Amino acid sequence: xxAAELDxxxxxxxxxxxxxxxxxxxxxxxDAARRSSVKAAPAESRELVGAGAAASVAxxxxxxxxxxxxxxxPGRGDASATAPIAAAGRxxxxxxxxxxxxxxxxxGGAILRGLAAGRVPWxxxxxxxxxxxxxxxxxxxxSRLWKDLNFLGVFFTGLATVFLGxxxxxxxxxxxxxxxxxxxxxxxIHVFVATLATGFFGLGTGLSILQLIKDRRxxxxxxxxxxxxQLEDLAYRVGVIGFxxxxxxxxxxxxxxxxxxxxxxxxxxxxxxxxxxxxxxxGYVHARATRGWRxxxxxxxxxxxxxxxxxxxxxxNQFFAGLHAYSGL
Amino acid sequence: MSPSSSPGPDAASAADTASANDPMRPGDxxxxxxxxxxxxxxxxxxxxxxxxxxxxxxxSMRTAIVLLLLLAVGAIPGSLVPQRSSDPNGVxxxxxxxxxxxxxxxxxxxxxxxxxxxxxxxxxxxxxxxVGCVVPxxxxxxxxxxxKPPRTPARLSRLVGFQxxxxxxxxxxxxxxxxxxxxxxxxxxxxxxxxxxxxxxxSGNLLFHIALLAMILVVGLGSGFGYNGQRLVVEGxxxxxxxxxxxxxxxxxxxxxxxxxPFSVQLDDLDVVYETExxxxxxxxxxxxxxxxxxxxxxxxEAQIKVNEPLNVDGADLYLISNGYxxxxxxxxxxxxxxxxxxxxxxxQDDNMTSLGVMKLPDGLAEQLGLRGFFYPTxxxxxxxxxxxxxxxxxxxxxxxxxxxxxxxxxxxVPRSVYALETDEMTQIAGGDSGTDALMLAPGQTVDIPxxxxxxxxxxVRRYGVIDVHVDYTQTAVFWIAVTILVSLLGSLLIPRxxxxxxxxxxxxxxxxxxxGEDPTLERAVxxxxxxxxxxxxxxxxxxxxxxxxxGRPTAAGTGVAAPEVGRPTATGSGVAADDAGSAGSxxxxxxxxxxx
Ligand code: HEM
Numbered sequence: 001x002x003a004a005e006l007d008x009x010x011x012x013x014x015x016x017x018x019x020x021x022x023x024x025x026x027x028x029x030x031d032a033a034r035r036s037s038v039k040a041a042p043a044e045s046r047e048l049v050g051a052g053a054a055a056s057v058a059x060x061x062x063x064x065x066x067x068x069x070x071x072x073x074p075g076r077g078d079a080s081a082t083a084p085i086a087a088a089g090r091x092x093x094x095x096x097x098x099x100x101x102x103x104x105x106x107x108g109g110a111i112l113r114g115l116a117a118g119r120v121p122w123x124x125x126x127x128x129x130x131x132x133x134x135x136x137x138x139x140x141x142x143s144r145l146w147k148d149l150n151f152l153g154v155f156f157t158g159l160a161t162v163f164l165g166x167x168x169x170x171x172x173x174x175x176x177x178x179x180x181x182x183x184x185x186x187x188x189i190h191v192f193v194a195t196l197a198t199g200f201f202g203l204g205t206g207l208s209i210l211q212l213i214k215d216r217r218x219x220x221x222x223x224x225x226x227x228x229x230q231l232e233d234l235a236y237r238v239g240v241i242g243f244x245x246x247x248x249x250x251x252x253x254x255x256x257x258x259x260x261x262x263x264x265x266x267x268x269x270x271x272x273x274x275x276x277x278x279x280x281x282x283g284y285v286h287a288r289a290t291r292g293w294r295x296x297x298x299x300x301x302x303x304x305x306x307x308x309x310x311x312x313x314x315x316x317n318q319f320f321a322g323l324h325a326y327s328g329l
Numbered sequence: 330m331s332p333s334s335s336p337g338p339d340a341a342s343a344a345d346t347a348s349a350n351d352p353m354r355p356g357d358x359x360x361x362x363x364x365x366x367x368x369x370x371x372x373x374x375x376x377x378x379x380x381x382x383x384x385x386x387x388x389s390m391r392t393a394i395v396l397l398l399l400l401a402v403g404a405i406p407g408s409l410v411p412q413r414s415s416d417p418n419g420v421x422x423x424x425x426x427x428x429x430x431x432x433x434x435x436x437x438x439x440x441x442x443x444x445x446x447x448x449x450x451x452x453x454x455x456x457x458x459x460v461g462c463v464v465p466x467x468x469x470x471x472x473x474x475x476x477k478p479p480r481t482p483a484r485l486s487r488l489v490g491f492q493x494x495x496x497x498x499x500x501x502x503x504x505x506x507x508x509x510x511x512x513x514x515x516x517x518x519x520x521x522x523x524x525x526x527x528x529x530x531x532s533g534n535l536l537f538h539i540a541l542l543a544m545i546l547v548v549g550l551g552s553g554f555g556y557n558g559q560r561l562v563v564e565g566x567x568x569x570x571x572x573x574x575x576x577x578x579x580x581x582x583x584x585x586x587x588x589x590x591p592f593s594v595q596l597d598d599l600d601v602v603y604e605t606e607x608x609x610x611x612x613x614x615x616x617x618x619x620x621x622x623x624x625x626x627x628x629x630x631e632a633q634i635k636v637n638e639p640l641n642v643d644g645a646d647l648y649l650i651s652n653g654y655x656x657x658x659x660x661x662x663x664x665x666x667x668x669x670x671x672x673x674x675x676x677x678q679d680d681n682m683t684s685l686g687v688m689k690l691p692d693g694l695a696e697q698l699g700l701r702g703f704f705y706p707t708x709x710x711x712x713x714x715x716x717x718x719x720x721x722x723x724x725x726x727x728x729x730x731x732x733x734x735x736x737x738x739x740x741x742x743v744p745r746s747v748y749a750l751e752t753d754e755m756t757q758i759a760g761g762d763s764g765t766d767a768l769m770l771a772p773g774q775t776v777d778i779p780x781x782x783x784x785x786x787x788x789x790v791r792r793y794g795v796i797d798v799h800v801d802y803t804q805t806a807v808f809w810i811a812v813t814i815l816v817s818l819l820g821s822l823l824i825p826r827x828x829x830x831x832x833x834x835x836x837x838x839x840x841x842x843x844x845x846g847e848d849p850t851l852e853r854a855v856x857x858x859x860x861x862x863x864x865x866x867x868x869x870x871x872x873x874x875x876x877x878x879x880x881g882r883p884t885a886a887g888t889g890v891a892a893p894e895v896g897r898p899t900a901t902g903s904g905v906a907a908d909d910a911g912s913a914g915s916x917x918x919x920x921x922x923x924x925x926x
């Protein structure tokens with residue numbers, strides 16, 4: 001099939017993915033709205049949970065167990081500290097199914113784009129965007145194997161819809177061959193790991209945002225979420241994986257720069273921003289371990305770090321001069 | 330959950346957390362003992378007291394965070410304002426465009442952010458803090474690694490994952506063996522075992538911070554010995570690795586000419602491949618390959634340099650940085666004597682290699698002659714009638730020259746760029762407003778210079794490449810330090826550090842754990858140990874738990890019956906034993922509250 005045709009199918013898949021993401025977003029939103037209309041006294045539900053837990057443990061000798069979720073956060077016990085991650089409602093299940101479907105379409109779109117271009121589909125801004133968002137949603141979808149984070153569905157499907165819209169409208173370019181500077185296996189490694197890191201940071205940021213909201217108020221839909229301290233723990237674990245991947249990205253970038261430009265570090269604009277993001281996340285890791293910074297301050301650092309990534313990708317790519325001029329725009 | 334970092338007040342009292350074995354942390358670390366409430370009027374601090382106070386401030390976690398954030402913010406201006414190091418032309422441009430702001434740029438070193446006093450101050454403070462933080466921890470960790478695990482707390486029941494399994498003092502040996510096999514260091518205290526693992530977490534953390542320090546030192550000092558020279562070479566020409574043959578040359582402060590390796594490089598051919606089929610990218614470069622002959626110690630060899638494949642010659646790396654066309658132009662005087670015959674490099678102005686070049690002939694003709702012109706590798710015309718290149722390869726090359734006579738300004742002793750022509754003191758005799766058309770030449774053509782000065786011939790055209798010769802003694806070291814940073818970071822963030830205790834109590838064994846640092850898998854570790862100890866005998870106790878298969882216990886040694894082998898490896902499943910327990914509970918709960926849905 002000629003490249004142009006493959007590319008038009010790719011675009012079609014991406015548009016379909018956008019449509020399905022939108023539906024998934026609606027399903028999640030409806031679910032959230034419905035949950036917020038459920039009025040249940042937290043105390044009552046806590047007891048039910050306790051009873052359920054005890055029942056499922058069948059009286060085994062595990063004193064102290066039922067209180068574990070709260071024990072990590074002395075002095076920060078919310079009313080709902082022991083509330084477990086709520087079981088997914090029907091809306092959330094539909095939302096998740098639609099998200100997986102959209103993700104499959106999206107992934108297909110990215111792969112076709114790669115076939116059309118005859119290389120990895122991440123070498124100009126449009127391609128970074130579609131692949132990056134696919135990886136981000138992928139992290140969310142696959143996190144399901146680890147833990148039910150369906151309450152982030154609204155965040156992720158909303159993000160995916162908006163970002164894909166921006167990407168197709170503002171960044172689309174027809175596939176072109178790789179300029180010599182990009183012809184390197186480092187393109188495959190460095191850029192892919194960067195998008196993977198972004199996926200984890202995105203997940204962590206979603207959790208951090210919810211943590212902040214939950215800290216401030218705890219009603220309606222929010223009550224069905226895990227406790228703020230628990231959200232913070234999850235956000236940290238995900239963020240740390242992102243940080244490791246970002247550290248690798250930075251180093252792989254330096255090795256590549258050394259191959260392509262003859263120096264491993266030259267404070268090129270993109271290098272500056274990669275560094276800034278890395279340092280902000282180092283600050284985040286420290287903040288998590290510092291009295292007085294744990295909690296919402298550290299959450300803000302994760303959010304700022306992610307904002308810097310988005311800024312780096314959009315504004316820096318397009319408007320800042322530098323050697324990394326590969327936006328293709 | 331993450332029983333992790335702070336075990337909670339109860340556990341704290343039970344386990345007497347701040348044992349000498351703990352990783353040492355700055356005073357404001359979440360694991361450090363809470364500060365004593367400050368009394369309103371303490372004793373006055375002497376000088377030493379003040380210094381100690383300041384040092385403690387500087388080496389606190391809070392300061393590290395603030396300095397890290399300052400470093401991040403401080404790095405940003407360097408991406409907004411052009412930097413001398415990465416964009417010298419941008420610097421000139423900005424200064425020319427904003428003459429009123431030049432003082433401001435200079436006052437804040439905004440063209441030199443990463444070497445500026447204020448940026449240096451931030452990272453020097455940060456690294457001082459780092460040293461102050463790491464050195465005591467290093468000593469402490471050294472001792473802790475040699476020490477025995479701390480005493481078993483009096484009451485285990487308040488600790489994480491507390492449970493009992495059948496057994497008595499005779500099982501302690503077995504327990505100790507199991508713990509050791511799992512990588513714990515163990516010690517006996519009466520009828521109990523105290524075990525600790527994960528010292529590598531702290532080792533990794535320390536190594537990580539030390540490697541950061543090493544990175545700064547190596548980059549800062551090592552780069553002082555290197556150099557970086559650029560040379561434009563036309564095909565068929567060569568240059569030697571000597572100071573005088575470079576067009577531009579930068580070197581570190583300890584650089585010594587004698588360290589220039591004696592080699593020379595000839596550019597035999599520069600192959601450029603352009604896209605010809607993809608309609609969206611006609612003319613996009615696909616490949617640059619410089620075929621070169623390298624001569625070292627009188628021996629020549631052929632080699633090539635590509636954009637992502639530098640060539641190493643005797644410790645120096647050679648990069649192909651850019652390329653362009655160098656038309657060979659000869660000028661004859663009125664008598665037909667050749668007065669000029671050179672390949673003149675033209676600088677590309679756009680993607681299709683429309684190129685601009687300048688020639689200066691102070692001698693040989695009746696008057697000084699200056700030529701400035703465009704070279705179009707594939708000539709086309711804009712709607713305005715102006716010429717332009719429409720494809721970067723040599724399909725229809727044409728040279729168009731404007732000619733000037735008068736004073737080239739070369740005698741004034743003012744250095745002039747070879748790529749710029751000062752025409753203030755000159756009269757245009759061809760092109761522009763001179764009334765005569767610009768001189769248009771295809772390869773092999775000759776035209777008369779207006780005014781009977783002589784003739785100009787466009788002999789042929791070759792490509793040139795700009796080759797960057799780079800010697801950086803830090804490269805290898807920096808690479809290995811980077812690897813160390815990454816590996817130690819992995820260790821420091823992913824290795825759980827924890828204590829486990831096994832204690833004989835009334836005909837049963839009590840087990841419990843305590844995390845030192847972030848450790849989401851602690852509960853699971855205690856459960857796992859319980860399994861190993863319980864063996865078949867405890868299948869009954871397990872049966873209840875087995876109802877929760879989500880707790881994929883990786884090692885169901887000896888449990889055989891009850892626990893389904895989900896086989897999630899501990900590290901990645903990174904589980905959250907307590908969470909999972911929680912969600913198991915929630916299943917029950919939602920059953921109970923099902924009517925709400
Ligand atoms: C150059 C600046 C620094 C960077 C980039 C940096 C980075 C990091 C990173 C990424 C971590 C988490 C990984 C690990 O545990 O090893 C960490 C942990 C840590 N850093 Fe730093 N650090 C810096 C300076 C400092 C300074 C000045 C201090 C002293 C106050 C410090 C004290 C610590 C401590 C105590 C931890 C362990 C935190 C925990 O318990 O989880 N660091 N640092």
